[in-house]
Amino acid sequence: QQQVRQSPQSLTVWEGGTTVLTCSYEDSTFNYFPWYQQFPGEGPALLISILSVSDKKEDGRFTTFFNKREKKLSLHIIDSQPGDSATYFCAASERGSALGRLHFGAGTQLIVIP
Amino acid sequence: EAAVTQSPRNKVAVTGGKVTLSCNQTNNHNNMYWYRQDTGHGLRLIHYSYGAGSTEKGDIPDGYKASRPSQENFSLILELATPSQTSVYFCASGDLGNSDYTFGSGTRLLVI
Numbered sequence: 001q002q003q004v005r006q007s008p009q010s011l012t013v014w015e016g017g018t019t020v021l022t023c024s025y026e027d028s029t030f031n032y033f034p035w036y037q038q039f040p041g042e043g044p045a046l047l048i049s050i051l052s053v054s055d056k057k058e059d060g061r062f063t064t065f066f067n068k069r070e071k072k073l074s075l076h077i078i079d080s081q082p083g084d085s086a087t088y089f090c091a092a093s094e095r096g097s098a099l100g101r102l103h104f105g106a107g108t109q110l111i112v113i114p
Numbered sequence: 115e116a117a118v119t120q121s122p123r124n125k126v127a128v129t130g131g132k133v134t135l136s137c138n139q140t141n142n143h144n145n146m147y148w149y150r151q152d153t154g155h156g157l158r159l160i161h162y163s164y165g166a167g168s169t170e171k172g173d174i175p176d177g178y179k180a181s182r183p184s185q186e187n188f189s190l191i192l193e194l195a196t197p198s199q200t201s202v203y204f205c206a207s208g209d210l211g212n213s214d215y216t217f218g219s220g221t222r223l224l225v226i
Contacts, residue, residue, distance in 0.1 A: 006156075036217075043118075043204050044157070044204070091213075105156060106155060
């Protein structure tokens with residue numbers, strides 16, 4: 001059973017546009033939701049994260065939104081740049097548990113066209 | 115700088131052969147993880163460890179073994195490699211109670 005569902009699988013946007021990636025999750029115990037960014041040939045790296053006590057977190061051009069009632073989260077990238085072209089993974093976990101295991105979505109491959 | 119280092123970066127193995135993928139971390143993290151990444155499946159957890167001497171099965175452990183001889187090192191072992199194990203493998207480390215992972219750069223494995 002997939003704990004975290006992510007869409008779309010791939011996305012192409014024009015430079016300067018807004019990118020929106022979405023995820024949903026099942027487990028109500030999840031309280032921590034990071035997004036990872038992966039460039040070709042590299043491992044994923046933490047991009048931005050949000051705790052369930054918040055509904056929005058911004059970091060420059062990147063904003064993540066969280067809706068606890070609907071069990072959904074999203075990543076918005078404004079003024080998308082060719083350098084943002086990468087694969088993005090959402091994830092979820094029960095932060096504070098001994099394992100702290102992350103459950104990853106299947107990823108979204110983003111291409112930003114100049 | 116704290117890091118996760120994987121070796122080798124690329125590996126070609128013969129079907130039925132034994133393959134060992136190595137991972138070393140300098141983050142002093144308790145937890146370590148092995149994932150494989152395949153198109154359409156994202157990151158799937160194979161094995162993980164809470165600390166030296168411990169290994170646990172992840173979501174897709176069949177055909178794989180793991181070894182954690184020290185805090186710093188975590189190996190993934192394919193005793194009898196099969197073509198279905200052709201993939202990109204990532205190691206990650208994380209601190210106890212903290213869900214943020216540091217990933218290595220990956221090992222690309224081709225089983226022929």
